[in-house]
Amino acid sequence: MPIHNREIATKLNRLANLLEIEGANSFRVRAYRKAASTVRGYPRSMSDMLDDGENLSKLPNIGDDLAEKIQTMVMTGELPLLQEVEDRTPPALSELMKIEGLGPKRVRKLYEELDIQSLNDLEEAIKAGKVQKISGFGNKSAEKIKLRLEKYSGNEQRTRLIDAEEIAAPLLDYLKDAKGIGNIIIAGSYRRRKETVGDLDILITAKDSSPVMNHFIRYDDVEEVVSKGETRSTVYLRSGMQVDVRVVPEESYGAAKIYFTGSKAHNIALRKLGTKKGYKINEYGVFEDNERIAGETEESVYECIDRKYIEPELRENRGELDAAADGSLPRLITLSDIRGNLHTHTKASDGHHSLKEMAKAAEKLGYEYLAITEHSRSLSIASGLDRDQLSRHLDEIDELNAQLENIVLLKSSEVDILEDGRLDYPDDILKKLDFTVCAIHQKFDLSRKKQTERILRAMDNPYFHVLAHPSGRLINERDPYDTNLEKILEAAKERGCFIELNAQPQRLDLTDEGCKMAKDMGVRISIASDAHSTSDLKHMRCGIDQARRGWLEVKDVINCLPRNQLLELFKR
Template structure:
């Protein structure tokens, strides 16, 4: 049995939720949350690290106690402390915290006052008008809970891309060991690099008589075999994900990739072009009457309908077919185009590595520059820097730059946008920075009009440079706050600012639609990792995927520029 990083992280997060509801020491709760973030985002599995004899305590936020708990989880799949806490506190209470606006304190208040132990209990209490009478709530709070419950119950449960990758990668490597297997690709929304994934669709070609289906259903992570056939099998994994494995003929592999990669709307558009030329297109190939005339490669399928090959990230029927007809598909940005990272934290605020450690890690990735953007003073939970500490850090960066080779640290700060639209630090300090990254971290529940005006007022400050994670969303955890994004992006353009595509796997903020809107307005985008550790720097890959889905090219991305040209953009 292989225990994935996401499962370990889920256990730590659930434990943190339940401990917080119990009123445990905040530092203890935060330790589990930080450990969950480290484990979830780590590029290698904890199981592999342990089998290689690696010392887990060398990872950020992992001490002896947490390393021991990870070892137990990897070995047994269970966490005894979590089981103990679940016996004291109903496990369903942690699910209540997934309802936006319900933190640990509010969940505990509802539990104590109304004996609410589950989503069902909450729905009944809200519908009966009992929540408004609980201290700290009210009629408006009750209405919000009802609206959010309605949305929560109707949400399709999908897996974040980073977690789906952790499941898919070892499964693909395992399948490659099957005798007679030739080609393999994970199709569907996974291949289109959508921010969340439903099921996994895996396509293979194999020699006749290959035992690949037996090999697949014998995978150690398989919880249930739903069906098993010669050309298709379906299983559920322990993670809950459904996986469909299809064996297709070599002559149909390209057509199958097009069909099963999708999207459905894209495929319909391609099939319509085929019909106009007298072809029928399906997962088996391109047919003229009963004769297959193409299908071995994707390129050949597209050529039959007069198109060049279209990158999977663009296959959403959002204009890519028309662009391909005209030979005007974008030359999408790649990871190799990225020259630096403009959002990273250190131990000065809530990061896990020092200035020098972050600089050396960025240099190892081939970057020319890295911006240090520790939080400003308002974000006390993140140990935000006040004026004195930030000015001291500026001096430290200058000294470090004198001895560093091959990398330049840029002086910045993730400056809080306060409720009234002012910035969290005075201009006398902001002017000492190379640029600013400005963000909302509180008062998410303002009206659309007020939230929009808050951001616009902040951008009026000529030391405002980059708008960070512009919607504030956390995928599968927190909805975006309400703003008029089109109006904000228009203001970004008018004020010669930049908008960030935050590559943290939980954020991926801008959305692909937001990237496209920025491109249409000719606004520059910063793809930035918001790294809180050296390993977080590797999340740039996910940001590039999102940028590609948003049609962004290297010329649209500021951190594809060399340092001298980049700095010129920060002079407003």
């Protein structure tokens, strides 16, 4: 039974968390976290690499010891050291870390000082005012934790899209080997490319469903068969994800794709339009007086209600049906429209590869330019560059540019926005850069008013160009900080600044709604991978998915421009 990279990374991260609760050496804890990051983001399966005889210790942040541990997980599905640590750690402490804002250090402090071992213990301690008295917490922090406890239900979170892809890809390959299978597609929120997925809805055409269903429930990763029928079967995989397989006739495939892709709101609006024309629309087709008049293709269903085909990413009932009627649907951006990447890191700060390695990898992707944006050295980014290091780094970029033929490295920096809105480098340093990518990395808990004003003050600096990961969220891990996005977008438009859509799969920041708001207000976007390795460059596709959900077109995205036109935009 294969083990996915996501599962390996989860075990390594869990081990790091538990070791940190125990007070283990910080370098050891950090090593496991870095290894987890490498494994989770690596484009190839660890299982496949081992099958091919490759040496995992050659990967970034993976030495001999960690390579051996990963091999053990691939072979057995278990990490013995993790089991040892779990056996000596109170189980409820892991539950506490599911509350946003409670990392391992805080959980350890709560356990040691108040003997808190459960969510109920924590709730009672906050009510009694005990948590507020612990160093590093206080009234404000305790109140936030209380609110998060109230929101937390204990239910499993939705799966991030990139993790769902890792689960779905081998399953889809397996199902394609079923006897008599015709078309196959994963529908639902997965097809609409939502940032998280609840379950997998797989749609198949076949004349005989029995071989398909028998094949499906024999998949190695199936933990439990919930139901098995002629047209629908449901299982739970080892990961906990539910998978539904539905078999439909070929003549209903288009209608079924629309129905099972959703969204629910889109489908309700679509059916209402059908009713007005005297049609009944369901998963089997479009019917007039019980006669099917369309349904084999999605296009045929939309044609019946006088609409152009609507891309799955747009099907959220946000005006797409009206746009499909009047010809104003956006021509959505594609990965091939991107000419360069405007947010990447190298070994100079917290990346894994050299300048040259990143340049060559970007060149292979067909990019015309690549911005190198090492962190500034603030209190929150110890691995960043001080002004002298940055100066030497810029010289290295000039030297490498003299050797490169098909790509140009742009000189930039991910500059920290300090609490008072100042930028972490002085202007005499900032003016040496082609442009800046500016970001918040600390003081996430400021009020909405203060956090918004902080960003607006930073935008007043003439060397501010792009606001990076504008909400600071990490999907399923960290809430966004509180800001007034509309005010920020208004300020960006007034000052000639731009907003980043960070394509890191755990960020996808802007949200799709934020992208649409920016587009409607005339603020252009930078879609950037925030790559810390050569493989991370390929995360650009995740940003494209989010951009398409936000109705973005080529004209809305600055890194669809040729280099000379792009650099003109940065002249404030």
